[in-house]
Amino acid sequence: MNITDLTVHELQEKLKNKELTVTEITEAYCNRIEEKEKDIDSFNTTYLDEARNQAKEIQEKINNGEIIGDYAGIPIGIKDNICVKGTRTTCSSKMLENFIAPYSATVAEKLNAENIITLGKTNMDEFAMGTSTENSAFKITKNPWDLTRVPGGSSGGSAAAVAANLVPWALGSDTGGSIRQPASLCGIVGLKPTYGLVSRYGLIAYASSLDQIGVLTKDVRDSAKLLTLIAGKDEKDSTSEDKGNINYEDCLKNDVKGLKIALPKEFFGEGLDKEVKDKLYEAAEIYKKLGAEVEEISVDIEKYVLATYYIIADAEASSNLGRFDGIRYGHRTNEYSNIEEIFKKSRSEGFGDEVKRRIIFGTYVLSSGYYDAYYKKAQKLRTYISNEFNKAFEKYDIILMPTSPTTAFKIGEKSGDPMQLYLADIDTVSVNVAGLPGISIPCGVDSKGLPVGMQLIGNKFQEETILNAAYTFEQEYKFREKYKPQAINKSKILI
Amino acid sequence: MSVSEKELVHIADLSSLELKKEEIQDYLENFQEIIDFSNVINNAPVEDLDITIGINESKNRFRKDEVKEFEDTDALLFNGQGIQQNMYKLPKVVQ
Known part of the structure; x- marks a missing residue:
């Protein structure tokens, strides 16, 4: 049995049956990270010694009957824009390179x-602005399916870590597709919940009316599990909603x-790779075979969404x-003579090009x-x-479309x-603009594998409808x- | 709409950012491209529509304006520089 191949629900089953211990699971993941992370570059910071110690403590408590819980000792990766008290939380930016979170996000x-x-x-595009994780100030994460390719973004570190079995599941954030698009490119499941279902408290903000924390997992059951754990009204986020205690499993x-x-026909037109299109139509046929009613419709938004x-x-x-x-x-410049210079030089030195580009464009459209x-x-x-x-x-339960062109x-x-990088978001942004839930699941591979x-x-x-x-x-x-x-299993750098 | 170098530098200044001379041309080209792309919205059929304010409901949710003490001041101040007596030390603002 290869422990790191297992999903969270499989790990839970083996813990319950006493086929595995928490220490064995944590050790397996720590070893896997020590062996493979150098090829993937999915983490900005790891806490392996702390994790091993924590696992021992949890296992002792389980042995003594002090902890009864289905998730005790299950490991996770957390995107580096979600605050966890006492940990470095960088947003993959020089601006926050040495920032230690003074409090934890509600999800944490x-x-x-x-x-x-x-x-x-986990690594990400700086301040979640990007679709390839190449905008990180620290490293470029590689796609475990082909180390010369991007994992998508901005939650590329979370997606690559899950796909490479460095973590069994991970948290990400999705402002315009940042969970779904990397999940698609890495062959895993990525769920962006409805705006307001999960508290954003402690998520370092990019665009507050679009940001939403969500999950990246190996399969759909794990997505339902992790969503159940993190969903819920939070007094610290006034936009969060009370939908009761739903068990999404x-x-x-x-x-x-x-x-x-x-199937919205506008998203199946020019710009969509033919192999991707073919796989989606095959998926639609599978749904028909399973008893669903599938129809093509027109949703006239494609030209405006980006x-x-x-x-x-x-x-x-x-x-x-x-x-x-x-x-x-955050970063403070060493060269200043007045307060204005602190602001301007600190920001100019601390932010990367894409972040500056978006701040300037954002200032322009508000001016x-x-x-x-x-x-x-x-x-x-x-x-x-x-x-x-x-x-x-009004007429349909679900819209099926590409995650990435x-x-x-x-x-x-x-x-x-x-x-060109903005266009990689064409299929995902409308979900954030309208505040809807969206999930990406793998539906095949192309001719390049x-x-x-x-x-x-x-x-x-x-969420229950799309999860089912x-x-x-x-x-x-x-x-x-x-x-x-x-x-990733060949263990060699190809670039 | 075409953006001039002067206008770009002015907007950067409003954003508390300074662009190096050698960067300006690249920023200008990218900026113009993004604006040209965004101009597609000029033809959108939205004249009779309201703007979206809240995603789920268009009203404010109020809470009582109560002062709460943050539980770990040291952790907050840890990330600042030049802290003295729990305050941030800055250059003189008023001469």
């Missing part, structure tokens, strides 16, 4: 209450008979990132003379996009061209039994 508190062990903080029925699925997203996200970023002034935390033409119009378009989705959900691209292939992701979108707070649909497909297709990332 929830994991801690379950005695889940944090193995490390209960919705996994392995049955989609009568489910109405829509511009709407980037105007709103960058406007919010320009405001949110105003807090980084070199005074209370006098351009506010109405860009920001206000984008906020109207947000209403338009939500209305289009609402119309679709292509499979994983080469490291460096698009890094000099911001617009790279995973293809399928995105299922539900109406607000209909994803689970039913997964049980039929059995992706994990058919395909595994080979590159």
Whole structure:
């Protein structure tokens, strides 16, 4: 048995049957990280000694009957923009290179209450701005399926770590696709919950009306489990919603008979790789075979979604990132003679190019003379996009579309061209703009052996519907039994 | 809309950012490209629509304005520089 191949629910089963101990599980993951992390570069910081000690303590408590809990001793990776008290929380930015979180995010508190062990903080695009994890100030994470390719972004470290079996599951954040797109490129499951279902307290903000914490896992059951653990109203996040205590595992029925699925034709047109398109149509046929009703529809938003997203996200970023002034935390310049110079030089030295580009564009669209033409119009378009989705959900339960227009691209292939990287978000941003839940699950591989992701979108707070649909497909297709990332197991750097 | 170098530097200044001379041309090209791309919204059929304010409901959620003490002041101040007597030391603002 290879412990790190197992899903969390399989680990739980083996812990329950006393086939494995917490110390054995943690040791297996620590060893795997020590062996493979150098090839993947998925972590900014690891806590392996601490994890081993914690595992011993938890195992002793379990042996003494002091801990009874289904998740005690299960390891996890956490994206490096989620605060965990006492840990370095960098957002993969020079600005926060030495920042030690003075408090924990609500999601981290929830994991801690379950005695889940944090193995490390995962790499990301700086301040979650990117689609390849190449924008990290520290390292470029590699895709475990092909080490010369990107893992996607911005939660690329979390996705690669899960795909490479360095962690059994991970937390990420999704502002415009940052969980779903890397999940797609790394052949794993990525769930972005409805805006408000999971507290954002302790998530370092990029665009507050779009940001949402979510999960990256090996299979759909694990996504349902981790969502159950982290969802819920939080007094510290006024936008969080009280939906009661839902156990999302209960919705996994392995049955989609009568489910109405829509394929929005605009997202299957020009720009979508033919092999990706073919896999999605094959998936739609599988759903039909399983008893779902699948129809093509028109959702006339595709030409507006990216511009709407980037105007709103960058406007919010320009405001949110105003807090980084070199005074209370973050990088401070050594060369200044007055307060203005501290602000300006600290920010200019601490932020990378893409972050500066977005702050400047965000400032532009909020400035006098351009506010109405860009920001206000984008906020109207947000209403338009939500209305289009609402119309679709009057008739259909789920929208099925690509997660990413292509499979994983080469490291460096698009890094000099911001617009090309923005286009990688075309299939995911509308979900954030409308505040909907979306899940990406693998639905095959292309001719290069790279995973293809399928995105299922539900109406607000209909996570149970998309989780069950994803689970039913997964049980039929059995992706994990058919395909595994080979590159990471060859253990050599190819670039 | 076309953006001039002067305008770009001004917006960067408003953002408390300074661009090096050798960076400006690249930023200008990328910035223009993003603006050109964003102009697609000019033709969007949104004249009669309201703006979106809240994602799930368009109202504020108020709480009592109560002062709460943060449990670990040392951890907060740890990330600042030049701390003296629990305060941040800065250059003179008023001469």
